[in-house]
Amino acid sequence: xxxQVYLGIDLGAESGRVMAGVWDGKTMQLEExxxxxxxGVIIAETLRWNTLGLWSEIQTGLAAAGKRFGKSIVSVGxxxxxxxxxxxxxxxxxxxxxxxxxxxxTRGIMPRTFARVPREExxxxxxxxxMELNSLFQLLALQKNSPEILAAAETLLFMPDFLHYCLCGxxxxxxTIATTSxxxxxxxxxxxVDLLQKLGLPTKIxxxxxxxxxxxxxxxxxxxxxxxxxxVSVIAPAAHDTGSAVAxxxxxxxxxxxxxYLSSGTWSLxxxxxxxxxxxxxxxxxNFTNEGGIDGTYRLxxxxxxxxxxxxxxxxxxxxGSNISYERLIQLAAESPAFRSLVDPDDxxxxxxxxxxxxxxxxxxxxxxxxxxxxxxxxRCVFESLALKYAATLDGxxxxxxxxxxxxxxxxxxxxxxxxxxxxxNACARPVLAGPVEATVLGNVLxxxxxxxxxxxxxxxxxxxxxxxxxxxxxxxxxxxxxDARGHFAETCKRKTA
Numbered sequence: 077x078x079x080q081v082y083l084g085i086d087l088g089a090e091s092g093r094v095m096a097g098v099w100d101g102k103t104m105q106l107e108e109x110x111x112x113x114x115x116g117v118i119i120a121e122t123l124r125w126n127t128l129g130l131w132s133e134i135q136t137g138l139a140a141a142g143k144r145f146g147k148s149i150v151s152v153g154x155x156x157x158x159x160x161x162x163x164x165x166x167x168x169x170x171x172x173x174x175x176x177x178x179x180x181x182t183r184g185i186m187p188r189t190f191a192r193v194p195r196e197e198x199x200x201x202x203x204x205x206x207m208e209l210n211s212l213f214q215l216l217a218l219q220k221n222s223p224e225i226l227a228a229a230e231t232l233l234f235m236p237d238f239l240h241y242c243l244c245g246x247x248x249x250x251x252t253i254a255t256t257s258x259x260x261x262x263x264x265x266x267x268x269v270d271l272l273q274k275l276g277l278p279t280k281i282x283x284x285x286x287x288x289x290x291x292x293x294x295x296x297x298x299x300x301x302x303x304x305x306x307x308v309s310v311i312a313p314a315a316h317d318t319g320s321a322v323a324x325x326x327x328x329x330x331x332x333x334x335x336x337y338l339s340s341g342t343w344s345l346x347x348x349x350x351x352x353x354x355x356x357x358x359x360x361x362x363n364f365t366n367e368g369g370i371d372g373t374y375r376l377x378x379x380x381x382x383x384x385x386x387x388x389x390x391x392x393x394x395x396x397g398s399n400i401s402y403e404r405l406i407q408l409a410a411e412s413p414a415f416r417s418l419v420d421p422d423d424x425x426x427x428x429x430x431x432x433x434x435x436x437x438x439x440x441x442x443x444x445x446x447x448x449x450x451x452x453x454x455x456r457c458v459f460e461s462l463a464l465k466y467a468a469t470l471d472g473x474x475x476x477x478x479x480x481x482x483x484x485x486x487x488x489x490x491x492x493x494x495x496x497x498x499x500x501x502n503a504c505a506r507p508v509l510a511g512p513v514e515a516t517v518l519g520n521v522l523x524x525x526x527x528x529x530x531x532x533x534x535x536x537x538x539x540x541x542x543x544x545x546x547x548x549x550x551x552x553x554x555x556x557x558x559x560d561a562r563g564h565f566a567e568t569c570k571r572k573t574a
Contacts, residue, residue, distance in 0.1 A: 080530070081145045083109075083152040084520035085134055085239065088317065089342045090114055090387070092130060094137025095514070096145060097521030099530060103544040104522055106514055109144060110137030116176040123179040125160065125235070127170070131242055135303060142304030151309035151524045152243065152295065154236040155320045155516060157343075158256030158367075159211045162238040163229040163281070164247070171225050174235065177209035178428040181217045189216055193274050196360065201271045203353045204258040205365035205379065211257035215277055232281040236315035244293030244310040248286045252319030255368035260285070262353035262366050262374065288314040288323075288370055289527045313523040314370055317516045318345045318377075323370045323523060323534065324515030325485045326541040336473060336481045338500070339515070340490025342384045344421075344462060346469045347377025354476055362472045370523065370534050376476065378469045381421040383490055385458045388432035393451055400451060406495050408452030409459055415561045416453060417445040419461045420569040443571045463499035464565040467558075470504050484508050487515035494548070501550040502558045510548035512541060 082097040093111040097104050112133040116123040141149060163171040175181070186208055189198075195206065204210060211234075218226050233241055234253045241247055254260050254267075259282065261268040267282045286292065294307040314320040321339040339345040353366035353374045367375045386405065393400055400408075417440045419426070429435040433454055437447045440457075448454045466484075474481055484506050486497055491510040501508040512518060522537045531537055552558075 079148055080150050080525070080528075081141075081148045082150055082521040082524040083138070083141050084313070084517040084524075085137070085152065085154040086317065086320075086517045086520060087114060087130065087154070087156040087235070089157055092133060093517075094134060094141060095517045095521070096141060097517070097525070099525055101530070102540070104518060104525070104540055105544065106517060106521075107144075109140040116178060119173070122181070123176040124173040125176055127162065127174055127238075131239070134239065135299070138299075138303040138305060146304075147306060149305060149308050150528055151291075151311045153311040153313040153315075153520055153524050154239045154243070155313055155315050155317045155520050156235040156239070156253075158234070158253060158316050158318070159209055159214065161211060161214070161232050161234045163225065164231045164233060164241075165228055166230040171229055174238075175214060177214075180428075181221060182208040182213045185213050185217055189213065189275070193271065196357075198258070198271065199360045200355055201261055201268045202258045203262045203355050203359075203366035204256075205363045207379065212259055215259075216275060219277065226278065229278070229281050231283055233283070234315070236312075237283075240292060240310055240312060240315075243295055243299065245296055246293040246310075247283045248290075248292055248312070249283050250290070250312040250315035251285055251287050252314040252316040252368045254285050255366070256316055260368075262355070262368075265372075286312060287372070288312060288319065289523050291527060311524045311527050313520040316367065318367065318375070319369055320519035320523070321345075321487055321516040322349060322375055322519070323537060324512065324517075324519030324541055325487055326509075326512070326538050326545065326547065327485055328538070334479065334481065335483045335485060336470060338466065338484060338486045340382065340486050340488045340493075340496075342382055342387065344380040344382035344466070344490070345377050346380060346466055347375050348473055348477060348481070350374050350376050350477070356476070359476055362476070364472065364476065376473065378472070380462070380465050380469065381426055382462070385421060385426055385432060385436070386455060388429070389436070389451075389454050389458065392431055392433050398451065405451060405455045406493060408450070409455035410495050412450070412452035412456040414456070414557070415460060415564065417448055417457050418464065418561070418565050418568050419457060420572060421458075421461055421465050423572060439572065443568050445568065459493075459496045459499055460561070461565070462496065463503035464562055466500050467503040467505075467562060468566070470506075482506065486510045487512060489513060491548070494550075497548065497550045498553070501552045502554050503562065505552045505555060505558070507552070508550040510550065512545040512547075515541075518544075
């Protein structure tokens with residue numbers, strides 16, 4: 077068969093890329109067409125996304141795709157991080173630059189919200205873990221600080237939905253990204269209208285929810301002409317990047333939670349795939365979340381702060397004149413003493429501190445531990461702490477699902493960190509299968525291919541990925557030392573919250 081090309085636009089917190097998925101009928105090969113930086117921009121003491129800059133870079137990538145693949149291109153789809161959104165007026169005007177989820181305007185908003193609607197009721201209605209950055213709390217902050225913007229809004233579009241609108245002019249909300257908002261009822265699989273009304277939020281702004289794999293339109297003709305593309309289909313993949321990453325996990329589908337996934341990057345998203353959301357009080361107590369997946373599945377998971385800590389340490393080191401590579405940082409961590417100091421990656425002090433190494437040092441002082449001083453000690457602290465957090469999270473998943481998790485799949489950029497992968501295997505006392513690095517883009521383009529009839533099932537998608545990529549394997553080791561470290565980690569987290 078003639079090759080078919082599916083374009084995956086994948087935006088993360090630090091970078092974005094336009095990728096080509098080249099399908100030969102059996103395997104999907106990826107080719108990077110354009111990569112560009114991403115990150116927050118401070119303006120008037122607020123943190124925003126450079127939305128117009130991102131759109132400009134995407135058009136550059138589309139033009140490169142048109143030049144490289146021409147009429148072989150079948151469709152295009154976008155995935156991004158969750159929770160953040162754009163607001164459009166009735167005529168399609170962008171009402172302000174979208175906020176970055178790390179902006180400070182939501183600080184302290186949760187207690188005020190719970191005074192209006194109890195925490196337990198919000199969870200029973202939405203099934204989402206409580207984080208100040210969730211879309212629900214962003215909307216309530218907007219309601220408080222800029223009610224005129226909210227009043228002028230006709231449509232709310234999450235970031236990938238907004239980019240799909242830029243591509244084809246259609247305003248819809250894709251299911252997986254909508255479920256990150258804390259505005260969706262997982263039982264009804266629809267907007268939580270009663271909750272939104274209780275909180276005084278306008279429900280008219282929420283568009284139709286469509287399932288992943290939906291064809292939502294065709295490329296705008298002027299955009300097609302500018303980029304040298306035909307007016308190809310615009311397909312909403314799993315538009316939340318974790319949704320696409322989990323679709324891209326090369327697990328052997330068993331229909332039960334015998335494996336867990338870890339999408340490892342700026343955030344670590346660790347969870348299992350289930351047929352329905354779990355909404356028990358214990359899920360709330362452990363602060364797990366239910367996010368939508370492919371084929372009506374739900375992803376029971378926990379958001380863990382992830383490699384953000386290491387990324388921000390590297391930035392701080394560079395600002396002080398030590399522009400150390402990530403590979404060198406991993407090497408220094410491997411050479412540093414084990415279990416010297418540990419932190420809870422999810423402590424609020426690590427959300428967006430001005431100086432990450434200082435935040436880590438302060439945490440260690442407050443919990444009576446040796447303070448990291450060298451670059452290797454900081455990195456070792458971060459990697460060991462993440463691995464121990466993963467182990468504690470897996471314990472929670474097994475308790476909630478009543479199923480033994482036999483293997484952990486690590487996908488995404490963090491799957492290249494062999495030291496962290498081995499630490500994860502050691503801490504979790506389970507084999508770790510690492511890769512693919514590009515699980516998110518593979519999930520994106522393979523969902524598009526399935527929409528065009530090239531693949532039939534989610535199990536087929538995962539089979540294609542196993543046939544297209546080699547995986548790294550890490551077996552657990554040093555069991556007694558890591559069991560002791562788990563106890564130390566738990567006591568450290570308790571001391572910090574006491």
